[in-house]
Amino acid sequence: MTHDDFIIAAYAAAAIVWLGLLIDTVLRVWKARARG
Amino acid sequence: MLFRLANPQRFFAVARYVQPVAAVLALAAFAYGLWQALIVSPADYQQGETVRIMYIHVPAAWLALGIYSSMALAAVCSLIWRHMLADIYCRTAAPIGLLMTALCLVTGSLWGKPMWGTYWVWDARLTSVFVLLLLYMGYTALVRAYQQPWQGERAGAWLLVAGVINIPIIRYSVEWWTTLHQPASVIRAGGPAIDSSMMTPLLVMGLAYLCGYIALVLPRLRLTWEARKALLKDLRIA
Numbered sequence: 001m002t003h004d005d006f007i008i009a010a011y012a013a014a015a016i017v018w019l020g021l022l023i024d025t026v027l028r029v030w031k032a033r034a035r036g
Numbered sequence: 037m038l039f040r041l042a043n044p045q046r047f048f049a050v051a052r053y054v055q056p057v058a059a060v061l062a063l064a065a066f067a068y069g070l071w072q073a074l075i076v077s078p079a080d081y082q083q084g085e086t087v088r089i090m091y092i093h094v095p096a097a098w099l100a101l102g103i104y105s106s107m108a109l110a111a112v113c114s115l116i117w118r119h120m121l122a123d124i125y126c127r128t129a130a131p132i133g134l135l136m137t138a139l140c141l142v143t144g145s146l147w148g149k150p151m152w153g154t155y156w157v158w159d160a161r162l163t164s165v166f167v168l169l170l171l172y173m174g175y176t177a178l179v180r181a182y183q184q185p186w187q188g189e190r191a192g193a194w195l196l197v198a199g200v201i202n203i204p205i206i207r208y209s210v211e212w213w214t215t216l217h218q219p220a221s222v223i224r225a226g227g228p229a230i231d232s233s234m235m236t237p238l239l240v241m242g243l244a245y246l247c248g249y250i251a252l253v254l255p256r257l258r259l260t261w262e263a264r265k266a267l268l269k270d271l272r273i274a
Contacts, residue, residue: 003086003150010146011074014092017139018248021132025252032259 042113044121044261051254059251065244072237080234086150091237093143094222095245096136097165101203103133103249104168107175108200111193123189124264126196127179128257132249134172141165152216160209161217164202171199185264 001009041047073091080087107126114122144162145155156162175195179188210219221229228235 001149003084006086006146006150007088010089010092010143013142013146014096014139017135021135021252025256028259029255032262 042117042119042121047121048258048261051258055251055254058247058254062244062247062251065240065247069237069240069244072240077234077237083151086147087234089143089147090234091241093140093147094238095242096140096143098242099245099249100133100136100140100165100168101206102246103129103136104171104196105200105203107133108196108203111196114189114193115197120186120264121261123186123193124260125257126175126192127185127189128260129253130172130176130179132253134169134176136245136249137165137169137172141169157216159215159217160213161206161215164206164209167202168199168206171195171202175199185267 041050069091073088077088077091079085107129110122110125110129113119114126141162144165148157149155175192178195179185179192182188182191207220209215210217222235222238230238
């Protein structure tokens with residue numbers, strides 16, 4: 001692996017965590033609204 | 037201030053205004069911080085381009101420690117005043133804290149391999165952050181192990197208070213022991229040891245992480261609060 005590969009892997013990990021949290025939060029809010 | 041916000045109605049009324057502001061600030065800070073981190077800031081004279089991992093690794097570590105400290109404070113409030121909002125906060129914040137600790141460890145390993153030649157060593161800093169991950173996992177498992185959620189939260193609060201000893205150990209591990217991890221370079225006596233061209237993206241990304249956390253934890257907190265109120269209502273009817 002080159003140094004660039006390590007940088008890409010690290011930023012991909014951060015993106016997965018933050019986007020995962022965002023999507024999970026949005027889905028929870030939508031489900032709660034759908035239930036009323 | 038803290039006591040005024042202890043009133044759940046007042047807290048959620050304030051949160052209704054704070055959440056969108058935090059979301060907008062997080063988006064702006066992430067956009068500006070990533071541009072600074074990936075394009076504007078220079079490569080390090082020793083680390084080369086790999087220094088860019090620092091801009092996502094260090095804020096993850098700050099947030100992981102900050103979330104645990106806020107949970108421990110809430111746990112103390114819960115144990116003294118038996119405040120339900122404090123318990124709900126700990127339950128809601130724990131998964132985010134766990135993810136930030138995992139992100140800190142993963143990005144640190146991805147930085148360690150090209151810089152140290154290894155993904156992992158059991159030095160004091162890495163081990164104490166790994167213990168923080170175990171504390172988050174232990175708390176998350178413990179609060180789910182009881183039939184009634186408030187019983188788990190009570191046990192979890194004691195775990196959080198006991199585990200707070202790990203926070204100064206993480207902070208000072210690089211000073212108390214000889215570690216492969218470098219010593220503190222931002223929050224240290226004598227001022228930061230980082231050049232402003234690198235400090236700016238680091239602080240902006242730190243702000244992005246903090247605002248992102250606030251923007252995400254507040255709606256989750258409200259949902260958990262509503263679910264708990266519904267559960268208590270059902271129990272009263274039964």
